[in-house]
Amino acid sequence: MDLNDYKVSEFYDELVTPSGRPRAAARALWKYLKSLDSEEIAERKLACEVAALVAGITFRVYFEDTGVDRAMPFDLIPRVIPKKEWDVISEGLEQRVTALNMFIDDLYNDQKIIADGVVPADLIAGSENFREQCRGFSPPLGIWAHICGSDLVRGGDGTVYVLEDNLRIPSGVSYMLENRQVMKRVFPELFEDSGIQPVDEYPAQLFDMLASLSPRPVEYPNVVVLTPGVFNSAYFEHAYLAQQMGVELVEGRDLVVDDDNKVFMRTIAGLEQVDVIYRRVDDAFIDPEVFRPDSLLGVPGLMRAWRSNKVALANAPGAGVADDKVVYAWMPEIIRYYLDEAPKLANVPTWKCSDPDDMKYVLAHIGELVIKPANESGGYGMLIGPHSTKKEQAEFAKLIKADPRNYIAQPTLALSTCPTMVPGGIGARHVDLRPFILSGQQTFVTTGGLTRVAMKAGSLVVNSSQGGGSKDTWVVDTEAAGRAGGKS
Amino acid sequence: MLSRLAEHLYWHGRYLERAEGLARLVNVNAHLNLDLPGRIAPGWEPLVRITGAADLYAELYDDEFSERQVAKFLIADERNPGSIRSALELARDNMRATRDLLPREVWEQMNGLYLRISEQISGNLSKRRRHESLADLILGSQQIAGMLMGTMSQDHAYDFILIGRYLERADVTTRILDVRADDLLPEQAEDVPAFESIQWMSVLKSLTGYQMYRRHVRMRVAGPDVLRFLLRDRLFPRSAMFCLKALESLLSDLPGDDDSALRATTALMRHLDSARMVRLKGEPLSEFIDRIQIELGDIGQHISQTWFRSAPE
Numbered sequence: 001m002d003l004n005d006y007k008v009s010e011f012y013d014e015l016v017t018p019s020g021r022p023r024a025a026a027r028a029l030w031k032y033l034k035s036l037d038s039e040e041i042a043e044r045k046l047a048c049e050v051a052a053l054v055a056g057i058t059f060r061v062y063f064e065d066t067g068v069d070r071a072m073p074f075d076l077i078p079r080v081i082p083k084k085e086w087d088v089i090s091e092g093l094e095q096r097v098t099a100l101n102m103f104i105d106d107l108y109n110d111q112k113i114i115a116d117g118v119v120p121a122d123l124i125a126g127s128e129n130f131r132e133q134c135r136g137f138s139p140p141l142g143i144w145a146h147i148c149g150s151d152l153v154r155g156g157d158g159t160v161y162v163l164e165d166n167l168r169i170p171s172g173v174s175y176m177l178e179n180r181q182v183m184k185r186v187f188p189e190l191f192e193d194s195g196i197q198p199v200d201e202y203p204a205q206l207f208d209m210l211a212s213l214s215p216r217p218v219e220y221p222n223v224v225v226l227t228p229g230v231f232n233s234a235y236f237e238h239a240y241l242a243q244q245m246g247v248e249l250v251e252g253r254d255l256v257v258d259d260d261n262k263v264f265m266r267t268i269a270g271l272e273q274v275d276v277i278y279r280r281v282d283d284a285f286i287d288p289e290v291f292r293p294d295s296l297l298g299v300p301g302l303m304r305a306w307r308s309n310k311v312a313l314a315n316a317p318g319a320g321v322a323d324d325k326v327v328y329a330w331m332p333e334i335i336r337y338y339l340d341e342a343p344k345l346a347n348v349p350t351w352k353c354s355d356p357d358d359m360k361y362v363l364a365h366i367g368e369l370v371i372k373p374a375n376e377s378g379g380y381g382m383l384i385g386p387h388s389t390k391k392e393q394a395e396f397a398k399l400i401k402a403d404p405r406n407y408i409a410q411p412t413l414a415l416s417t418c419p420t421m422v423p424g425g426i427g428a429r430h431v432d433l434r435p436f437i438l439s440g441q442q443t444f445v446t447t448g449g450l451t452r453v454a455m456k457a458g459s460l461v462v463n464s465s466q467g468g469g470s471k472d473t474w475v476v477d478t479e480a481a482g483r484a485g486g487k488s
Numbered sequence: 489m490l491s492r493l494a495e496h497l498y499w500h501g502r503y504l505e506r507a508e509g510l511a512r513l514v515n516v517n518a519h520l521n522l523d524l525p526g527r528i529a530p531g532w533e534p535l536v537r538i539t540g541a542a543d544l545y546a547e548l549y550d551d552e553f554s555e556r557q558v559a560k561f562l563i564a565d566e567r568n569p570g571s572i573r574s575a576l577e578l579a580r581d582n583m584r585a586t587r588d589l590l591p592r593e594v595w596e597q598m599n600g601l602y603l604r605i606s607e608q609i610s611g612n613l614s615k616r617r618r619h620e621s622l623a624d625l626i627l628g629s630q631q632i633a634g635m636l637m638g639t640m641s642q643d644h645a646y647d648f649i650l651i652g653r654y655l656e657r658a659d660v661t662t663r664i665l666d667v668r669a670d671d672l673l674p675e676q677a678e679d680v681p682a683f684e685s686i687q688w689m690s691v692l693k694s695l696t697g698y699q700m701y702r703r704h705v706r707m708r709v710a711g712p713d714v715l716r717f718l719l720r721d722r723l724f725p726r727s728a729m730f731c732l733k734a735l736e737s738l739l740s741d742l743p744g745d746d747d748s749a750l751r752a753t754t755a756l757m758r759h760l761d762s763a764r765m766v767r768l769k770g771e772p773l774s775e776f777i778d779r780i781q782i783e784l785g786d787i788g789q790h791i792s793q794t795w796f797r798s799a800p801e
Contacts, residue, residue, distance in 0.1 A: 230585060239588045249588070254492050266491040268644060268795040269743035 009428040073469030092345030126405040134318035146314040156414035174237040195477040203244035209440035213312035214275040221275035257301030448473035501652025503579035509660030516694030532558035601628040658731035749790035
């Protein structure tokens with residue numbers, strides 16, 4: 001492959017230095033890619049596509065008649081992170097999730113952080129995901145967000161920022177696992193002696209964490225994955241994780257709660273008690289007795305089963321309160337308050353529109369900023385200032401003035417890029433990274449995570465629902481590389 | 489295994505077998521009408537009655553039972569929940585809900601079959617194209633059964649597909665006999681015997697049973713022998729007895745203490761064994777078949793109660 005043609009962008013590039021040389025951790029990869037001629041590249045690309053298809057990596061978009069599965073684009077050039085850097089990030093993520101869990105537990109109980117004047121009271125009053133039904137309760141170990149997916153981005157100066165924390169039902173980990181499977185199949189020679197850290201531990205770690213939550217002290221707790229069903233866009237992942245963990249994939253109608261608040265699943269051998277539910281159904285739908293009464297996806301009585309400690313729910317209902325973009329703005333203060341430590345990972349500078357001075361600044365600079373609503377995810381409902389029209393800006397100004405609590409603003413980040421296969425060769429495309437953090441008796445952080453890539457030149461939107469693709473993510477231990485074998 | 493998945497697999501088995509059975513039913517009637525002189529040909533009205541859709545037909549159409557209209561109603565009409573198209577769609581939808589339990593290729597085959605056939609049968613169907621589509625459907629259904637047998641672990645998931653399939657097949661075979669049982673021959677017609685043989689041959693052929701009948705019965709095709717063959721033969725896979733024997737063995741392997749489905753199955757096997765075939769023609773045959781169908785319905789009820797409704801709704 002003619003990598004000399006690769007135009008290093010004005011942004012930070014994950015693989016290449018501004019002078020066009022590969023970064024240390026990417027050297028072996030770069031050398032290998034260079035050695036392939038265009039025919040070999042085309043061959044590998046095809047092999048990737050076939051392997052991905054066979055493995056069933058599809059982002060499901062349901063069309064009424066055909067039930068077609070649309071494949072999520074997969075790019076064969078991996079994103080590389082030096083292990084030394086990753087270890088620091090990983091510590092920062094653990095710190096952040098620990099603080100988030102303490103914060104959520106505090107909000108539903110004593111609200112000391114508000115009493116102490118660290119965050120304003122209207123942070124909760126205005127939060128869409130604060131669940132009154134969770135007040136006065138604390139799940140085992142005080143952990144609410146057992147599975148957290150945080151989005152990381154790298155700015156122009158190389159600093160890694162946390163862009164947001166997903167504490168409700170973060171998805172994407174199945175792509176991380178499958179991408180690695182595909183890469184190992186297509187580039188086996190690259191994995192020899194290269195110091196690439198494995199990622200396949202995740203399903204076992206997830207299962208152990210879930211099993212450790214069981215309220216019943218049994219040797220083999222009954223763990224299930226609760227899905228909204230086949231028409232959900234992440235159904236592939238639900239089925240995949242259930243299969244990888246060897247547990248049952250259930251829907252709401254498979255479960256029943258008895259008068260003793262125990263949860264059972266309906267099987268052909270009768271009712272079987274369930275101890276832990278990894279639920280991939282949104283809070284608002286999990287229990288029609290408590291939340292939306294019209295929900296057919298949930299299980300009547302699930303909340304009373306959870307509150308009486310007869311079943312564990314991961315993530316706990318109400319954990320989404322800390323998903324709020326306004327909570328995000330307070331994260332540095334939250335970490336300092338609970339842990340008495342300085343944050344190890346940077347937050348993107350954020351203006352809170354609820355603050356009159358901040359709002360004034362935001363309205364005056366709306367064309368330069370990214371405006372985000374507090375409770376949307378998936379990249380919906382936001383304004384990217386530099387890419388917007390005057391009319392869109394005016395509309396957003398109106399929205400902000402009507403409901404300042406619901407909006408934050410951030411500078412447009414110069415997101416880092418990564419070399420990516422594009423029609424006609426290789427181009428720089430923006431990437432982000434979603435690692436997953438498991439919290440139970442122990443904390444576990446995935447090795448790297450899911451790298452999402454915007455397939456369109458210049459685009460910053462990496463969400464799969466909006467046409468983004470993904471890459472394998474290598475955490476490379478350059479010191480370990482080559483140690484085991486004789487190759488250099 | 490989850491009751492919901494078991495139920496989906498069971499209904500997949502039933503609906504696919506029903507689609508195939510309906511295709512066979514339409515074919516046998518078409519053949520009868522071709523083989524017999526107009527004055528004693530059955531026409532198309534009995535099919536509507538036998539599939540239990542007389543009221544719906546009267547509502548949607550008039551009391552005109554032309555071949556074109558009845559065939560459209562039974563094959564392609566989406567408004568008829570008992571049409572081939574509806575059965576095929578339900579077979580696919582039930583399989584989709586369980587596709588993670590099945591080999592991927594089987595799901596692709598099922599989805600492809602549904603898409604292909606529903607496209608072929610939309611619009612006006614000539615007799616020739618109708619025959620081709622129905623033959624394609626029968627072949628496709630057989631392919632799915634074969635792929636499942638050849639590639640799926642024979643666990644409870646597989647068992648529930650078979651349970652649905654055999655229960656439905658027993659029902660289909662008796663319904664096809666009902667076409668013949670229907671009072672279609674004028675009692676004293678002189679040329680009846682010759683035509684009778686032709687009619688029973690087309691019944692056998694519609695069930696792909698003519699050759700097997702000739703090999704095993706070694707007699708000219710006659711009413712009581714064909715009845716005995718299709719109801720009581722223990723080796724021919726579309727005979728009612730064969731299906732019930734298969735059900736008996738499948739049901740006794742399922743978990744649970746409730747054996748009501750199994751008992752209902754063995755009871756029906758006894759009834760089949762004790763029936764006197766020679767006496768069964770015309771009205772008594774029709775009544776006998778109705779009784780079998782009621783008992784098959786009971787078996788279905790018991791299956792559903794025992795394995796799909798393990799808790800109060």
